[in-house]
Amino acid sequence: MLDLLQVVSDGLLFGxxxxxxxxxxxxxxxxxxxxxLSYAAASLGGAYCGLLVLKVAAGAPAGxxxxxxxxxxxxxxxxxxxxxxxxxxxxxxxxxxxxxxxMLLLIDEIIVHVTAGMPQNYPAMxxxxxxxxxxxTLRGDLLLVFLLSVLCMAGLLALLYRTKLxxxxxxxxxxxxxxxxxxxxxxxxxxxxxxxTGLLGGVAGAxxxxxxxxxxxxxxxxxTVKGLIVTVxxxxxxxxxxxxxxxxxxxxxxxxxxxxxxxxxxxxxxxLLFAFLIFRPGGLFAPKTGRD
Amino acid sequence: xxxxYGLAQIVGVHTLLGLSAYIVxxxxxxxxxxxxxxGIGAYTAxxxxxxxxxxxxxALGAGAVVGATTACAVGFPALRVKGLMLVxxxxxxxxxxxxxxxxxxxxxxxGGIKVGPLGGxxxxxxxxxxxxxxxxxxxxxxxxxxxLVAMAALWWFDRSRYGAVLRAVGEDxxxxxxxxxxxxxxxxxxxxxxxxxxxxxxxxxxxxxxHIEHSNFNVLVATFALAYPIVGGLSNVFGTLxxxxxxxxxxxxxxxxxxxxxxxxxxxxxxxxxxxRPHGLFGRRRA
Amino acid sequence: xxxxxxALAVSLAVSGAALAQEKTIKIAGxxxxxxxxxxxxxxxxxxxxxxxxxxxxxxxxxxxxxxKAKIAVEFYDDRCTAEEGISIIRRIAGTEAIVAVGPTCxxxxxxxxxxxxxxVDDKSDSGLQMPIFTDVAVKGGLAKxxxxxxxxxxxxxxxxxxxxxxxxxxxxxxxxxxxxxEEDFAHSRASWYxxxxxxxxxNGYKVLGNSKxxxxxxxxxxxxxxxxxxxxxxxxxxxxxxxxxxxxxxxxRQGVKPKVLIGLTSSSSMETLQGCAKQAEGIxxxxxxxxxxxxxxxxxxxxxxxxxxxxxxxxxxxENMFILKDVIESEKVSGNKxxxxxxxxxxxxxxxxxxxxxxLLGITxxxxxxxxxxxxxxxxxxxxxxxxxxxxx
Numbered sequence: 012m013l014d015l016l017q018v019v020s021d022g023l024l025f026g027x028x029x030x031x032x033x034x035x036x037x038x039x040x041x042x043x044x045x046x047x048l049s050y051a052a053a054s055l056g057g058a059y060c061g062l063l064v065l066k067v068a069a070g071a072p073a074g075x076x077x078x079x080x081x082x083x084x085x086x087x088x089x090x091x092x093x094x095x096x097x098x099x100x101x102x103x104x105x106x107x108x109x110x111x112x113x114m115l116l117l118i119d120e121i122i123v124h125v126t127a128g129m130p131q132n133y134p135a136m137x138x139x140x141x142x143x144x145x146x147x148t149l150r151g152d153l154l155l156v157f158l159l160s161v162l163c164m165a166g167l168l169a170l171l172y173r174t175k176l177x178x179x180x181x182x183x184x185x186x187x188x189x190x191x192x193x194x195x196x197x198x199x200x201x202x203x204x205x206x207x208t209g210l211l212g213g214v215a216g217a218x219x220x221x222x223x224x225x226x227x228x229x230x231x232x233x234x235t236v237k238g239l240i241v242t243v244x245x246x247x248x249x250x251x252x253x254x255x256x257x258x259x260x261x262x263x264x265x266x267x268x269x270x271x272x273x274x275x276x277x278x279x280x281x282x283l284l285f286a287f288l289i290f291r292p293g294g295l296f297a298p299k300t301g302r303d
Numbered sequence: 304x305x306x307x308y309g310l311a312q313i314v315g316v317h318t319l320l321g322l323s324a325y326i327v328x329x330x331x332x333x334x335x336x337x338x339x340x341x342g343i344g345a346y347t348a349x350x351x352x353x354x355x356x357x358x359x360x361x362a363l364g365a366g367a368v369v370g371a372t373t374a375c376a377v378g379f380p381a382l383r384v385k386g387l388m389l390v391x392x393x394x395x396x397x398x399x400x401x402x403x404x405x406x407x408x409x410x411x412x413x414g415g416i417k418v419g420p421l422g423g424x425x426x427x428x429x430x431x432x433x434x435x436x437x438x439x440x441x442x443x444x445x446x447x448x449x450x451l452v453a454m455a456a457l458w459w460f461d462r463s464r465y466g467a468v469l470r471a472v473g474e475d476x477x478x479x480x481x482x483x484x485x486x487x488x489x490x491x492x493x494x495x496x497x498x499x500x501x502x503x504x505x506x507x508x509x510x511x512x513x514h515i516e517h518s519n520f521n522v523l524v525a526t527f528a529l530a531y532p533i534v535g536g537l538s539n540v541f542g543t544l545x546x547x548x549x550x551x552x553x554x555x556x557x558x559x560x561x562x563x564x565x566x567x568x569x570x571x572x573x574x575x576x577x578x579x580r581p582h583g584l585f586g587r588r589r590a
Numbered sequence: 591x592x593x594x595x596x597a598l599a600v601s602l603a604v605s606g607a608a609l610a611q612e613k614t615i616k617i618a619g620x621x622x623x624x625x626x627x628x629x630x631x632x633x634x635x636x637x638x639x640x641x642x643x644x645x646x647x648x649x650x651x652x653x654x655x656x657x658k659a660k661i662a663v664e665f666y667d668d669r670c671t672a673e674e675g676i677s678i679i680r681r682i683a684g685t686e687a688i689v690a691v692g693p694t695c696x697x698x699x700x701x702x703x704x705x706x707x708x709x710v711d712d713k714s715d716s717g718l719q720m721p722i723f724t725d726v727a728v729k730g731g732l733a734k735x736x737x738x739x740x741x742x743x744x745x746x747x748x749x750x751x752x753x754x755x756x757x758x759x760x761x762x763x764x765x766x767x768x769x770x771x772e773e774d775f776a777h778s779r780a781s782w783y784x785x786x787x788x789x790x791x792x793n794g795y796k797v798l799g800n801s802k803x804x805x806x807x808x809x810x811x812x813x814x815x816x817x818x819x820x821x822x823x824x825x826x827x828x829x830x831x832x833x834x835x836x837x838x839x840x841x842x843r844q845g846v847k848p849k850v851l852i853g854l855t856s857s858s859s860m861e862t863l864q865g866c867a868k869q870a871e872g873i874x875x876x877x878x879x880x881x882x883x884x885x886x887x888x889x890x891x892x893x894x895x896x897x898x899x900x901x902x903x904x905x906x907x908x909e910n911m912f913i914l915k916d917v918i919e920s921e922k923v924s925g926n927k928x929x930x931x932x933x934x935x936x937x938x939x940x941x942x943x944x945x946x947x948x949x950l951l952g953i954t955x956x957x958x959x960x961x962x963x964x965x966x967x968x969x970x971x972x973x974x975x976x977x978x979x980x981x982x983x
Contacts, residue, residue: 021811028808046387094574099581105533106581108333110574112526117570120624124567128628130832130865141843150811150843219808224839225865227832229626229806236394236522243391261809268812273802274423274773278402281395288384288392305718309680313673405774424776427700427735433707433717439680512672513704516697516776519672555674556681559666566624566667 017147018265024153026261028222030160031215032234033241033253035208038167041248042184042204045096045107049114050212051234053091056118057084057209058216058226062131073134073221080217081210087118088209092202101187115231122228130227133220156218160257163211164250170207180204184248240280244287246294255295308439312511314544314551315446319504320524321531321543322457323497328532329466330493331473332385336377336393337528339400340370340501341508342520346404346420348506349429349515354411354419359431363449363506370502371495378494382487397525405517425516429509446507453500454540460496461539469493501528534576536583545584549576613659613925615651617642617914618682619907620692621726622670626832629861629899630694630726634907635665636898637725637889638691641911644892651915654922661915668693672701679705679720688923688933689721691910694903696729696777699739706736710938719931721938723914725907728856729777730784733960740941742906742913742954744964746785746855749876752982753968754793757824757850760980764849768822769800770813770837772829781854782828790826798822803833810840818846826852827873831859835866842869850874858969858976859901867974878964879905879950880978886950905950913947952983 032051039047061080064071095110136152171177182190183200191197219234220226241260245252260280267279287294320341327334344366351362381392410419420426432442460466471479472489480486509515527550534549535542554572558565580586619638623631642661645651650658664687668675675698682690693699707717717736724733724741733741757764767790772778787797798820801813814837817825825841825848827834834857841847851873853862858875879902881890889908890900898904917923917940923933944956955963970979 017815018812021809021815025809025811040387046390094578098578103581105328105333106577109530109533110577112530113570113573113577115570117567117574120566120570123625123628124563127632128626129861130835132835132865132867141845148844223808223836224869225832225835227626227806227865229832230808232522233806233808236398239391239394243388247387265809265812273804273807273813274406275402277804278399278406281399281402284391284395285380288388289380292384292388304684306677306680306684309677313677423774423779425697425700428704430704430708430717433705433715436714436716438716512676512701514672514697514701517774518697556677562667563623566669 013146015266015269018269019262020147020149022262022265023258024150024157024261025222025265026258027153027157027160028215028219028257029237029241029260030254030257031156031163031211031218032238033245033257034160034163034167034250035212035215036238036242037245037248037250037253038208038211039204040242042180043096043101043201044184045104046111047091047095047208048108048111048235049091049095049118050208051238052115052118052231053087053209054084054212054216055219055226055228055231055234056087056122056216057081057213058133058220059122059126059131060087061213061217061220062133062226065134073136076134077214077217077221080213082213084213084216085206085210088205088207088212089202091209092205096201096205097198115235119228119231128228130225133217133224133226135224136221153222156222157258159214159218160254163214164254167207167211167250176200176203240284244284244294246296249294249296252294252296305439308443310552310556311443312439312446314547315443315450316504316508316511317527317531317547317551318450318544319453319500319507320528321535321547322453322540323501323504324528325532325537325540325543326457326460326469326493326500327497328529328537329461329469329473330490331476332382332490332493333390333529334393334494334497335390335522335525335529336374336381336397337497337501338520338522338525339397340374340498341505341524341528342400342404342515342517343373344370344502344505345509345515345520346407346426346505347502349426349509350409350419352431352510353429354409354413359510363503366506367499367503370505371499374498374501375491375495378491379487382490382494394522394525397520397522401517401520404520423517425514426509427514429513429515431510442511446511449503449507453503454544457500457540530573532583534573534583536580536586538583538585542583542585549584613653613657614662615653615659615918615923615925616662616664616685616687617911618664618666618685618687618690620666620668620675620678620682620690621694622698623667624669627670627694629859630903631665631667633893633898633901633904634692634694634725636896637893637900637904637907638663638665638911640889640892640896640898641908643896645911645915651918653918653925655924659925661911668695668698670695670698672698675702676705679718679722683718683720686927686930688918688930689723689914689937691723691725691907691914693724694726696727696732699724699727699729699732700735703732703735703739706738708736710737710935719934721934721941723910723941725910726903730780731959731961737942737960738938740960742910742947742962742964744855744878744902744966745961746781747789748963749855749878749966750785750789751792752966753852753874753876754789754795756968756980756982758793761823761850764823765796766798766820766822767795767824767826768798768817768820768848770817770825770827770829771800771802772805772833773802774804775830777856778828778830778854782826786826786828786852790824795824803829803837805830805833807833808836810837811844813837814840814844814846817841818844822848824848824850824852828854829857830854831857831861831865834862835869838866838869838873855902859903860899863971863974863976867971870971871973873971874968874979875970876966876968877976878902878966880967880969880976882967882978882981883950883952889950909947909949909954913941913944916947917941917944
């Protein structure tokens with residue numbers, strides 16, 4: 012029983028990293044009703060850029076690396092918007108789907124060219140990371156990642172519901188044409204959405220790097236898949252949903268691994284997703300407005 | 304010369320993969336399950352020629368049938384959801400199938416060595432073509448015979464009433480439904496045809512590479528299946544063929560002389576193509 | 591008049607000599623220069639170019655007619671995919687290359703060897719007739735697929751046999767072994783189940799079990815906990831650098847400190863140290879290359895000039911170039927364009943005939959099924975570098 016509890020708590024904590032990626036997917040989907048498949052790769056790209064801080068100033072504290080990742084993430088987010096969305100008509104979801112696939116491949120390859128594909132050491136948040144409670148252990152750094160994702164959620168919700176930008180964003184997400192008629196510059200709002208999700212992505216990438224301890228281009232595919240699953244289970248466009256779904260997937264994943272072994276683990280994660288699609292097709296927090 | 308024949312074989316296999324996604328896309332459904340049907344066809348046909356000693360033609364046919372059956376069975380539950388939900392549902396199904404093959408062992412002893420699929424180690428020695436003395440040119444003609452039949456059939460479908468119905472569903476489901484189109488029947492039938500074409504392509508693929516393993520049927524392959532018709536445009540089957548040639552011949556082999564730039568250009572040129580031709584290379588702007 | 595005739599004769603002779611000089615032997619290399627395995631392709635290419643440069647500076651290779659030819663290397667990127675690997679070998683077969691060196695990935699080598707002719711002189715088999723001399727792809731037993739495929743990769747079986755045998759005398763207190771394996775990667779799987787586990791048991795160790803993870807996993811808490819509970823004296827990790835680092839970092843977090851830590855032979859490269867030098871401290875890995883001999887140092891330095899790192903994989907490519915030079919000379923390869931297929935056959939027969947070859951660490955034995963039995967060393971990660979721990983030979 013203690014085993015199971017330990018496994019679940021390990022998984023829940025690691026799920027915090029999935030949640031961070033899921034928030035980004037869900038935000039773009041909520042605002043533009045578009046899928047940005049390059050998001051996980053762009054987040055990793057931001058995290059890699061953070062490492063440049065160590066190149067310039069060796070021995071810089073981890074916090075500076077994360078800050079670098081945040082800024083780089085925002086810039087990459089804006090570039091993704093410009094190259095994959097700005098010039099493509101919004102009425103054509105397939106074209107942006109493919110342009111972001113192209114971006115995913117491009118970002119991965121740039122990373123590979125700069126690092127020769129070798130894994131890069133990533134600074135941890137702090138040295139001694141384990142909290143011991145009797146025979147039970149918890150990873151302190153992941154607790155922090157979890158708190159951070161809750162903080163991001165609070166920040167995003169405040170941004171969406173307390174600021175003018177948020178109002179404009181919500182207006183665009185509900186009725187882009189009407190918003191435009193009211194004098195909202197839709198393209199600018201969309202670009203800002205990408206910058207905000209990019210900033211978030213940079214943080215997510217850095218947290219993943221810190222949690223894993225190393226970055227590798229190998230991470231982008233599984234993060235993309237997990238991020239999408241989290242988005243769907245959480246309910247498209249729902250930020251709290253993405254967080255809960257992230258933790259849920261992390262926890263279940265570990266339970267499946269414990270009972271069915273690692274080779275069947277992901278198979279059961281897919282079954283979990285199917286169960287949601289059949290019994291709760293809208294996800295945990297289905298948006299109330301009926302627009303697809 | 305063999306190199307060009309070999310390249311033509313790759314183009315043929317990928318055209319089938321792309322066409323399987325094309326027909327599903329006509330109904331407005333984005334499916335990432337095509338790599339799974341491709342894999343199912345590959346394992347079926349490979350096992351029939353290697354383990355059961357079948358001739359290649361019935362083996363490929365069986366691959367197509369099994370692919371179609373699976374697609375039909377998956378179509379019913381999966382096509383209840385739409386949009387991103389469907390993308391992720393089919394992605395999950397595709398990964399599920401890949402993981403099935405990852406855990407799938409079925410080996411029999413044949414001539415002193417064990418042959419057949421062996422989980423993560425893959426399925427080697429699917430050597431029907433070289434064992435029967437087929438030259439690269441002959442294999443190319445053989446493959447293209449299937450590709451041309453598939454293209455002609457889909458071209459004809461497209462032109463027929465059936466094609467019109469498919470496109471009507473793709474344009475506006477509600478309108479199609481209100482004039483009496485049975486949405487489920489249309490979507491599932493498109494999925495089934497797609498599954499058959501993918502299964503056929505997979506069977507050929509297995510014999511082309513002689514070795515298959517679960518990672519040959521991953522998300523990236525599923526994404527490419529989708530990329531061909533989208534990059535090529537949904538006007539007709541030739542768009543898909545053009546996109547396959549663009550990717551396989553131009554981006555992969557044609558740019559080889561650029562050395563390291565090739566890999567970077569691969570993604571960049573796909574982005575550029577979508578910016579310049581958002582409705583595909585051969586696409587028409589839809590109303 | 592006479593003068594003109596002499597001038598003409600001289601110029602003819604000169605141009606004739608120039609023509610003879612211009613004969614080149616083409617050797618094709620191929621491997622992955624795209625994706626996470628890019629460093630392998632880059633290093634192999636550098637080693638091939640460096641070795642060819644050394645040979646050319648010494649005058650080149652001697653052909654059947656006694657003339658000397660320069661070696662030209664062309665390297666192709668196969669992106670670690672089966673289709674592209676097949677496409678490239680067909681492309682190479684269409685050029686004047688007499689032999690191909692590669693590939694990086696076992697999942698390319700396997701289909702590639704499959705399209706080759708299985709048995710030489712089998713008229714009913716229309717497989718490709720092109721000798722391939724693999725430098726990197728290390729998954730066990732691949733060369734037996736075709737009589738045209740040869741490999742110069744270390745035998746993990748021999749190396750780990752010897753390692754466990756040596757550990758027995760060095761750490762007599764250690765009795766138990768626990769494994770970690772990258773379950774979805776064919777090479778790592780084979781390395782643990784068929785090699786490390788088996789060899790540990792053969793040397794009298796008790797194998798307590800193993801943890802499994804996948805190639806691109808990032809959370810190893812459960813696996814390391816299993817490892818911790820087993821509390822074995824020796825932990826052997828059969829995984830590539832990225833997950834090796836992930837596991838090592840998790841072991842640090844959970845405080846798992848085995849007496850001896852063993853790694854996969856492919857991980858004895860810069861990659862592991864780039865990812866987690868601190869956590870990898872002390873890990874022991876058997877490898878078929880370390881710059882300990884004079885030749886080894888020279889090879890590493892020369893390869894560095896071509897912007898490549900010397901490790902067990904790229905140095906196999908270096909060795910292959912010199913082995914091929916010897917085969918070209920001993921088999922009397924003509925280097926004539928119209929005898930291309932005959933030359934390729936001579937290379938194949940020459941490689942098949944070899945009983946032993948010269949390597950950077952010493953003599954490599956060739957086996958009946960076209961594999962190599964290479965000399966090896968045990969290296970240990972020490973302060974961010976690989977240091978030679980023991981030379982068992």
